[in-house]
Amino acid sequence: MRRHRSAALLVQTRLPVVLALTVFTIVLALPFAMAVLWSLVDPSHPWAYPAVLPPVLSFRRWIEIWTTSALPQALANSYLLAATVSVSTLLLALPTAYAFGRLQFPGKATAQMLTLIPLAMPGFVGAIFFSALLVRFGVYSRFAGIALGHTVIFLPYAIRLLSLSFAMVRQDLIDAARDLGASPLTVFRTATLPVLKPGLLAALIIVFILSIEEFAISYIVGAPDFTTVPTILYSYLGYNFIRPNAAAISLILVVPNVLLMLIAERLLKSADPATITGKG
């Protein structure tokens, strides 16, 4: 009976876990390993069929990309843009998120639905006609144009994340603080901010990542003279497919964002009010 049960358990859990790990290796780990290898191929010793592994590995390709391509400029553009966008998005999202998270009013559900509309808009439709609008209104700064577009299309994410944070602030703590004679500032510092802070930081990071990754607006509004990391990657993937360069830029695009995302996730988990106030 016992043996039977553990055998069944094995089939039910272990086997799929092994299967999942295998699939993961094939669809994620191997391709990434390939990308790393390709970015390390020495330019003077090309990797060509039938060689199974690159003949010589070096960082020369990375140095070359950094010194000869528009990558440093694209990185600067992307990160400056992302910083601007995350701050402006958050500032705009805060009041609305507060209303969604802490107030009751007629039409709230409809308003919440309305904030989600940008998610249903095909990215390139938005990008092209947004660029038409920029022309019409005479906004010729690429940076300002892209920043404006990003701010609006990422507002839904920021509003949603911050509403959840605001909803987690406990009214009883606010009431208790006020009951004990705390000033509005003290109430905010003791009852609201600790709960809000992780959510704020997480929203900041997530909008930052979304902005760095955004392609449609950056490409349509920015091309050809304003490059961001995704548009430069796209240029290496298109008609002139330069594999080692694409490999290197892929890693530059993915690795920092994954690290940032892990931090954001940690923050969102710690935002549980129970862990902050010590009771559930």
Added chain:
Amino acid sequence: MPPHALTIDEASLSFGRFQALKSVSFAAEQGQLVTLLGPSGCGKTTLLKAIAGFLALDSGRIEIGGHDMTGIPPERRDTAMCFQSYALFPHLSVSDNIGFGLRQQRIGEAEIRSRVGTVAEQVSLVAQLAKLPGQLSGGQQQRVALARAMAVRPGIMLFDEPLSNLDAKLRDQVRMEIRALQRQHGFTAVYVTHDQSEALAMSDLVVVMRAGEIEQMGRPEDIYRQPKNRFVADFIGTANIMPVRVIGHDAASGLHHIESPLGRLTVRSEIAPVAKTIFACWRPEDAVLVAAGDETGPNRATLRVLSRTFLGSLCDLIVVTEGENPVSFRIQMHGFTPIAEGERITLSLKPEAIRFLGEAAE
């Protein structure tokens, strides 16, 4: 002789190191309502889930209608459960909820409709058939759960604390309804509860469990009158449990003489005491108030009233013995009793009201 409707034979089950069931055995006759009674963690719900088939036994067996259920999954067992949470399907109407089990049996649509109608009538839900569970009150949801289980006409009905989410008044009413339906339709039922009054009121057979083992089983009145040990005496009703020393036995009258915190007492018991020093118990309602100076009643003791609580139909008194080490007892008097706190009263206990428990003291 037909097989028992349900037989549990040395059932054992553990979760990791925790032994939830330790070689439990009992049997239920066709048409009986058996309650599994005990505090939380005693294994009663585990046993119910094992009967339904949600948990597999480590050893021992469960038979339903004479058939061994080992290895048979829940969907192929002839049981139907009323869940504590009701577990109604939120997306289905009351009528579809009740008909759910029948549809699994591939019964014709017309037959299903008529059987759903009949059961709905029995539990007075006809007006609610088109509603969704979310639109019903707690009591109505409870009845849908009951109707859904009854509709499949199972060999065994299983109840997992079905009344615990109802308020006190509704609980009494639904309890009576379940018992009436069970008697009327003659289905065999296993009923899990931690509420001893529910168990006493409903059961043909009460199985008292503690820590995965059966402490005692029997008819409600037998368990109440003659609890086997301190746990059962204390868990079922209220009991005054006291350590006593047996000092003699009079074969002619059948009376045992004991030394107790209430002084020297005589005890008439079919069960012989298992040791010289032993626990004995008596129920609060067995004490009779005797007028001061009246010397006729047996087993008289004089005590001081510590507190008095008027409960309407009865009066609850805490009384203490006088002397070096005061011992307190609880007694209940019917109706209004004009006794003040601090007053000294004399009580009398019939020899047959005092029960030896099967446990030696120390």
Added chain:
Amino acid sequence: MSASFSVRPYLLLLPGLLPILAFMSLVIGMALSQSVGYFNFSGDSGFSLRFWHTVLSEQQFWRAFWYSARIALFSSLLSVALAYPVALWLRRPFAGSDLVSALIKAPILVHGLVAAFLYVNFISFQGFLNAALVHLGLVARPIRMQNDPYAIGVVILQVWKNMPFAFLILTGPVRAIGDDILDAARDLGAGAFARLRRVILPLTLRSLQAALILIFIGAAGDYSFQSVAGPTSLNSLAQYMVRIQQDNAGHGWNEAAVIAVMLMGLSLFGSAALAALIQFLLRRTGR
């Protein structure tokens, strides 16, 4: 709700909601007006249906339209079909389940263009897949798989990127189904398939539809996967729209606007039809 009507909540909504509504209505308004000849950047502006006529009578447009519709349909159905069983399997936690669900969600963190590159790199002439096939003796020489004419590569990429997303949407609702509900169904005689069809699927229908709709819209408007890994002989609608806008100097904007409106229509009605179909099928089979 307090008796006195307060404007404060609505004032607070303005900073967040106003930009969104302004942006959306201006963008959609711009597309709609340009499609019928208004707001031209060159030449006269004025109402005209000729751009609609030109685009809709273009063979290439319809090929792109149905191609995008097909990709969106396959991608959304496949992603959800793969994500659903996994969400069910991970309903109850077990040793290793956290790791598995983290791994499943990993592709969400990988940029679409990076995913496209990884895929192309994987299947290319010099890629791992070809190397493996040659070493296993399955083929004599590496085969060309890039930009396959059936757009299998695009669907693979869509599913690779969207299956985790569907998993993310479905996992909460699947976990929210109480054990008691499933136990009750079992107890009443429902086997694994009956439980899926009559309890689990109906209870998760809304999220199932949400996942299908969002993936459909994303895949219908795809540009990057198509241009990196898609068939060279075909255009997706978004690709076609960008091409027309850039190539056609005279009224590129107007024709691109027509395509944009059609793409929005496809996203809206296509995904709604898909959601309705799923609901209809479920109503038919399960009660």
